[in-house]
Amino acid sequence: MSEWIDIGEMDAIPRRGARVVKTAAGCVAIFRTEADEVFALDDRCPHKGGPLSDGIVHGKSVTCPLHNWVFDFDTGRCTGPDEGAVAVYPVRVENGRILIDAARLRARIGEAA
Amino acid sequence: MAEKLVVIGAGMASGRMLEHLCEGDPDRYSVTLFGEEPRGNYNRIMLSPVLSGEKTYEEIVTHDADWYAANRVDCRFGEAVTRIDRDRKVVVSASGETPYDKLLIATGSSPFVIPVPGSKLDGVVTYRDLDDTNAMIAAAGSGRKAVVIGGGLLGLEAAAGLQARGMDVTVLHLMGHLMERQLDEAAGYLLKAELERRAIRVHVLANTHEIQGKDRVTGVRLDDGTVYPADIVVMAVGIRPNVELAKSAGLACGRGLHVDDAMVTSDADILAVGECVEHGGTCYGLVAPLYDMARVAAQTLLGQDAAYRGSITSTKLKVTGIDLFSGGDFSDGEGREEIVYRDPGAGVYKRLVLVQNRIVGIVLYGDTADGGWFFGLLKDGTDISDMRDTLIFGPAYAGGSPLDPMAAVAALPDDAEICGCNGVCKGTIVQAIGAGATDLDAVRTVTKASGSCGTCTGLVEQVLALTLGDAFQAPAARPVCGCTDLTHEEVRRLIKSQDLKTMPAVMQACGWKTSCGCHICRPALNYYLLSDWPLEYRDDPQSRFVNERHHANIQKDGTFSVVPRMWGGITTPDELRAIADAADKYSVPTVKVTGGQRIDLLGVRKEDLPGMWADLNAAGLVSGHAYAKGLRTVKTCVGTDHCRFGTQDSTGLGIKIERRLWGSWTPHKVKMAVSGCPRNCAEATCKDVGVICVDSGFEIGVAGAAGMDVKATEPLAKVATEEEAMELIVAFVQLYRENAKYLDRPYKWVAKVGMDWVRERVVEDAENRADLVRRFDLSQSVYQKDPWAEHAAPRMRPSYRPLADLTLEAAE
Ligand code: SRM
Ligand SMILES: Cc1cc2nc3c(=O)[nH]c(=O)nc-3n(C[C@H](O)[C@H](O)[C@H](O)COP(=O)(O)OP(=O)(O)OC[C@H]3O[C@@H](n4cnc5c(N)ncnc54)[C@H](O)[C@@H]3O)c2cc1C
Ligand code: SF4
Ligand code: FES
Numbered sequence: 027m028s029e030w031i032d033i034g035e036m037d038a039i040p041r042r043g044a045r046v047v048k049t050a051a052g053c054v055a056i057f058r059t060e061a062d063e064v065f066a067l068d069d070r071c072p073h074k075g076g077p078l079s080d081g082i083v084h085g086k087s088v089t090c091p092l093h094n095w096v097f098d099f100d101t102g103r104c105t106g107p108d109e110g111a112v113a114v115y116p117v118r119v120e121n122g123r124i125l126i127d128a129a130r131l132r133a134r135i136g137e138a139a
Numbered sequence: 140m141a142e143k144l145v146v147i148g149a150g151m152a153s154g155r156m157l158e159h160l161c162e163g164d165p166d167r168y169s170v171t172l173f174g175e176e177p178r179g180n181y182n183r184i185m186l187s188p189v190l191s192g193e194k195t196y197e198e199i200v201t202h203d204a205d206w207y208a209a210n211r212v213d214c215r216f217g218e219a220v221t222r223i224d225r226d227r228k229v230v231v232s233a234s235g236e237t238p239y240d241k242l243l244i245a246t247g248s249s250p251f252v253i254p255v256p257g258s259k260l261d262g263v264v265t266y267r268d269l270d271d272t273n274a275m276i277a278a279a280g281s282g283r284k285a286v287v288i289g290g291g292l293l294g295l296e297a298a299a300g301l302q303a304r305g306m307d308v309t310v311l312h313l314m315g316h317l318m319e320r321q322l323d324e325a326a327g328y329l330l331k332a333e334l335e336r337r338a339i340r341v342h343v344l345a346n347t348h349e350i351q352g353k354d355r356v357t358g359v360r361l362d363d364g365t366v367y368p369a370d371i372v373v374m375a376v377g378i379r380p381n382v383e384l385a386k387s388a389g390l391a392c393g394r395g396l397h398v399d400d401a402m403v404t405s406d407a408d409i410l411a412v413g414e415c416v417e418h419g420g421t422c423y424g425l426v427a428p429l430y431d432m433a434r435v436a437a438q439t440l441l442g443q444d445a446a447y448r449g450s451i452t453s454t455k456l457k458v459t460g461i462d463l464f465s466g467g468d469f470s471d472g473e474g475r476e477e478i479v480y481r482d483p484g485a486g487v488y489k490r491l492v493l494v495q496n497r498i499v500g501i502v503l504y505g506d507t508a509d510g511g512w513f514f515g516l517l518k519d520g521t522d523i524s525d526m527r528d529t530l531i532f533g534p535a536y537a538g539g540s541p542l543d544p545m546a547a548v549a550a551l552p553d554d555a556e557i558c559g560c561n562g563v564c565k566g567t568i569v570q571a572i573g574a575g576a577t578d579l580d581a582v583r584t585v586t587k588a589s590g591s592c593g594t595c596t597g598l599v600e601q602v603l604a605l606t607l608g609d610a611f612q613a614p615a616a617r618p619v620c621g622c623t624d625l626t627h628e629e630v631r632r633l634i635k636s637q638d639l640k641t642m643p644a645v646m647q648a649c650g651w652k653t654s655c656g657c658h659i660c661r662p663a664l665n666y667y668l669l670s671d672w673p674l675e676y677r678d679d680p681q682s683r684f685v686n687e688r689h690h691a692n693i694q695k696d697g698t699f700s701v702v703p704r705m706w707g708g709i710t711t712p713d714e715l716r717a718i719a720d721a722a723d724k725y726s727v728p729t730v731k732v733t734g735g736q737r738i739d740l741l742g743v744r745k746e747d748l749p750g751m752w753a754d755l756n757a758a759g760l761v762s763g764h765a766y767a768k769g770l771r772t773v774k775t776c777v778g779t780d781h782c783r784f785g786t787q788d789s790t791g792l793g794i795k796i797e798r799r800l801w802g803s804w805t806p807h808k809v810k811m812a813v814s815g816c817p818r819n820c821a822e823a824t825c826k827d828v829g830v831i832c833v834d835s836g837f838e839i840g841v842a843g844a845a846g847m848d849v850k851a852t853e854p855l856a857k858v859a860t861e862e863e864a865m866e867l868i869v870a871f872v873q874l875y876r877e878n879a880k881y882l883d884r885p886y887k888w889v890a891k892v893g894m895d896w897v898r899e900r901v902v903e904d905a906e907n908r909a910d911l912v913r914r915f916d917l918s919q920s921v922y923q924k925d926p927w928a929e930h931a932a933p934r935m936r937p938s939y940r941p942l943a944d945l946t947l948e949a950a951e
Pocket of ligand 2 (some may be wrong): 266427
């Protein structure tokens with residue numbers, strides 16, 4: 027069962043930028059692309075924990091600020107030669123507000139516990 | 140029904156065998172792969188760069204979960220096979236019995252531990268797998284002591300890696316010179332000297348008596364009484380093939396597991412490859428022969444005729460900055476002749492051992508470029524009589540052809556080996572290039588050449604250059620990134636000539652292949668646009684690297700550092716108090732004096748940045764741009780105010796320069812210094828711009844460097860007044876801003892355009908100089924502002940905070 031909760035307005039995130047949402051199991055990065063699509067991924071790079079929300083957003087991907095691994099927003103997977111992936115969470119935009127699936131976030135806390 | 144193939148050991152040999160097998164006939168076998176290590180196949184030889192910190196484990200994995208899944212390999216990692224029941228054709232492991240039709244044994248070898256007292260103490264490690272490597276990394280630390288027992292290939296790579304991690308390292312070696320199996324004495328000596336130059340102690344003829352310590356090692360004592368204190372001891376004295384399992388199953392074994400030319404053991408359904416086998420009386424300890432075995436084993440399993448005939452091996456040491464190559468047999472002996480070449484100044488030593496005009500042994504130190512060519516002659520048994528006089532100088536001289544760096548590669552025959560790790564010869568690479576692999580990455584993907592240790596990358600590039608001729612994209616003319624085919628220079632020219640004033644305009648006009656660029660091109664374009672159109676273009680924070688977006692340096696743990704400006708290195712008690720207060724208030728873990736005459740507050744949380752900046756601003760401090768491709772510091776000495784040698788007010792001039800130039804963005808960072816006299820206490824002669832004050836005025840030098848390269852400045856001009864000095868400096872910086880490629884420091888850019896070109900525009904042509912200064916000031920009218928003040932404003936603060944806090948919500 028999905029359970030959508032409001033986390034804020036889309037315009038609080040710059041185009042090709044990101045903000046984070048704090049959860050009990052660490053931060054989730056909310057990205058907004060040039061084309062106003064919104065995605066939510068774990069904020070911790072699997073390489074050495076870099077904050078993906080501080081990376082450069084291009085197309086539907088972000089480059090980690092620490093050592094330039096690139097992650098695809100649709101799959102959470104690292105593209106190119108590096109291997110690794112972060113979790114992706116369902117988000118929607120309704121009337122300019124961003125909604126995230128709380129059920130999935132809780133499942134994540136369960137995993138982290 | 141597919142036949143059942145069970146593989147014991149997920150190492151380098153079995154990984155390669157499985158690749159060949161799956162390429163050959165993916166459906167023939169259903170494969171179960173047992174590995175004692177709790178992980179899949181990885182490139183073991185690259186543990187050394189992992190140890191030294193040059194690579195991460197993730198970068199050396201050769202087969203990942205996807206690969207196993209795609210090839211339907213049933214993986215049992217972390218599970219050792221404990222018994223083979225040949226009668227019932229099953230292997231036994233923790234999870235029970237697994238039946239096989241064919242069995243492949245690839246159990247590798249184990250490090251040998253010399254059984255001296257103390258060898259079982261905590262802190263004594265071997266060097267074989269990732270766990271060993273991680274144990275060493277964990278034990279490493281600045282100032283801690285390591286003793287490596289064994290001065291062979293593995294021991295020296297361990298020593299270099301630990302030294303790179305800041306440890307104080309001693310190598311103990313039983314024999315008279317290092318790597319005695321691969322090197323002759325002369326080369327062993329050069330190697331020892333080089334290691335000692337790097338502060339690695341080498342003790343030869345060292346017989347270990349005991350390892351000291353109660354629960355943990357504390358030191359190593361030698362037979363001669365010498366004691367070396369140690370926090371960690373690495374044993375790298377040799378390896379022993381892992382054959383217990385095979386032996387207990389009744390398979391024929393000597394030192395290793397016996398196999399025939401088809402890689403079949405004494406049981407027709409059991410094959411073996413890798414370091415655990417003995418073929419023709421020889422056990423191997425390098426990957427090239429194992430890869431040959433892997434190919435043959437795969438062919439045998441696929442029912443094809445194939446034979447392995449043994450290998451002649453060559454060795455390289457994977458220690459950055461040490462060039463060493465050896466191959467064949469280079470011992471002295473009857474009927475053997477040698478040709479030796481030495482260049483003491485350059486530290487080069489080359490020796491070829493000949494028997495009846497054929498090369499049988501090669502040792503090269505310091506210059507290994509011709510290693511592949513010599514090794515080819517050795518393997519082919521070529522008669523070298525008619526090139527004997529010039530042989531040692533390599534293929535460039537052979538047959539009297541003129542000296543040309545490319546000639547060496549051109550002269551290689553098609554079957555000359557280029558990549559030793561993967562056994563790839565020149566012909567294979569040339570073929571791959573012919574079939575469309577026209578750059579290094581493509582060649583690497585298709586042939587695997589340079590894909591393992593990478594030392595042959597240069598050679599592969601030369602083969603590319605030779606084969607493609609003009610079509611080869613020389614590294615110098617590389618496009619900005621994968622989004623475009625244009626170079627930085629071309630893009631810069633188009634931005635100006637076509638009046639391109641926005642990023643979408645540039646991408647459109649230049650035919651970008653992506654929608655909104657990438658992390659490589661966007662920061663460059665953002666810089667070119669803001670420097671060329673200061674009034675029209677609006678800086679794009681989303682196209683800046685995090686440091687320039689948040690105006691602080693990101694740290695490895697995601698926190699930031701804050702460095703306020705201290706004009707010319709001058710500060711006041713009030714500023715120091717404000718810095719101390721901020722450090723207290725925001726619980727800054729580290730306060731450090733930087734190399735740039737100011738103070739760094741390290742480890743600040745992102746959320747605290749705006750608050751801290753506001754506090755610092757209140758005390759009159761502004762951003763020091765320690766994160767910027769822009770003006771960093773102007774270092775000064777005390778000058779005439781205090782120093783008995785000072786000729787001019789160097790501190791005052793430094794402050795004036797910093798006040799005029801701060802806030803300007805440049806292609807790369809710019810650092811300056813002013814020294815009050817030629818004693819040069821401000822180190823002005825290795826800066827991007829440096830001024831030396833003399834009685835008669837100011838000597839201005841530019842294009843120095845003291846980072847990854849070290850280079851003295853080149854004189855730009857000498858002038859009589861501060862005003863003239865300022866004007867020249869500003870004009871030089873503006874010329875750099877308008878023309879250099881993004882991420883070229885001034886010294887790199889000047890090397891491309893030439894000092895004369897620069898002097899002409901900045902010094903000789905007064906009108907041009909004035910224009911440059913005018914354009915710089917125009918840009919400053921927009922960009923000289925404190926970003927901290929802007930970002931500390933209430934409007935900007937939220938962007939440093941989370942969008943929402945669900946810590947409570949989602950935990951309900
Ligand atoms: C803080 C400081 C070290 C210190 O504790 O003293 C420092 C710290 C860093 N330096 Fe440096 N450099 C510092 C003085 C230097 C100096 C010495 C100097 O300026 O007098 C040099 C050699 C001179 C030079 O610039 O060439 C220096 C050469 C480099 C280089 C190599 C540049 C090159 O072109 O060769 C880099 C890498 C780069 O910029 O690409 C670098 C990069 C870095 C970075 C930004 C690494 C990074 O990308 O994260 C470090 C940031 C640490 C942080 O989080 O704050 N740092 N760095 C010094 C700050 C000076 C200041 O007050 O602004
Ligand atoms: C640090 C280092 C640097 C090196 N550098 C070079 C170099 O530069 N050039 C070069 O040519 N060679 C180099 N070598 C040597 C090279 O790595 C080996 O020759 C090669 O890995 C051997 O391959 P293998 O498959 O036979 O054995 P391994 O790669 O050792 O694989 C054997 C695997 O079998 C597993 N195993 C053993 N027994 C069992 C069992 N009963 N059940 C299940 N699994 C089992 C082991 O855990 C191991 O993972 C280096 C080695 C090291 C350690
Ligand atoms: S970049 Fe500079 S500060 Fe960072 S580790 Fe290297 S030398 Fe030290
Ligand atoms: S931490 Fe993300 S790339 Fe290294």
